[in-house]
Amino acid sequence: xxxxxxxxxxxxxxxxxFTLSASAGEITALIGPSGAGKSxxxxxxxxxxxxxxxxxxHEDQSLLPLSPAHRPITTLFQDNNLFWHMSVYQNIAIxxxxxxxxxxxxxxxxxxxxxxxxxxxxxxxxxSSLSGxxxxxxxxxxxxxxxxxxxxxxxxxxxxxxxxxxxLLDLLRSQTNQLQLTVLLVTHHPDEAARVADNxxxxxxxxxxxxxxxxxLTAPQTRELKAYLGRGRNEG
Numbered sequence: 001x002x003x004x005x006x007x008x009x010x011x012x013x014x015x016x017x018f019t020l021s022a023s024a025g026e027i028t029a030l031i032g033p034s035g036a037g038k039s040x041x042x043x044x045x046x047x048x049x050x051x052x053x054x055x056x057x058h059e060d061q062s063l064l065p066l067s068p069a070h071r072p073i074t075t076l077f078q079d080n081n082l083f084w085h086m087s088v089y090q091n092i093a094i095x096x097x098x099x100x101x102x103x104x105x106x107x108x109x110x111x112x113x114x115x116x117x118x119x120x121x122x123x124x125x126x127x128s129s130l131s132g133x134x135x136x137x138x139x140x141x142x143x144x145x146x147x148x149x150x151x152x153x154x155x156x157x158x159x160x161x162x163x164x165x166x167x168l169l170d171l172l173r174s175q176t177n178q179l180q181l182t183v184l185l186v187t188h189h190p191d192e193a194a195r196v197a198d199n200x201x202x203x204x205x206x207x208x209x210x211x212x213x214x215x216x217l218t219a220p221q222t223r224e225l226k227a228y229l230g231r232g233r234n235e236g
Contacts, residue, residue, distance in 0.1 A: 002021070002023075003021050003057040006018075006055070007051060018044075026183070026199060028185065028197065030201050031188070031200060037207075042075065042154050047067060047073075058150060071150075073151075073152060075152040076151070082138060088114075088119060092145050106145075109147070166192075173196045200214055200216050202222075204222075
């Protein structure tokens, strides 16, 4: 389990403070307006933003003393950070070995994840020759190949058309179940959260105002969430 307890970061324009639990095999969707603090929450968990107070535990071990490279976490952004001069194979392999010299076991993992995300026939190609959806599959494959238990996703599919978004979300759902990943997914699309999330946290002004199952989207309690979802005052 990943546990955030009063995990706070203070900035001149905003103070953010989060309490949240996420379990293995589950996707927790983080929704809310732009600037609410969703991406900063991921940065705090990943080790890319300073923490001023609170606890961050994974399997009862504090992650705060650990650098980003030593945390049991992989992050996928909307810009999937592929290396354009490398092949698809190398883009996956570099997540396992900076030198690109992989062991037999790592080679087997690369081939396995390539099949799982349906890019096994693309391994020799360069990212520039791929579609946007294929590029995101490569980014996801690199994350899965690292075999880290926590996966942070910062709007990775938002630039794709709805049909492709849902296809990749379903792939994420199946891999979360199969690998028992703990997933935090930032999305601006409530329909994405409704499709794949086990739990949803609504973030507003640096705080989690509501959290619960996907039914939270059909029965919002706060006026802020109702406004975010475009509900009338008397709805929900």
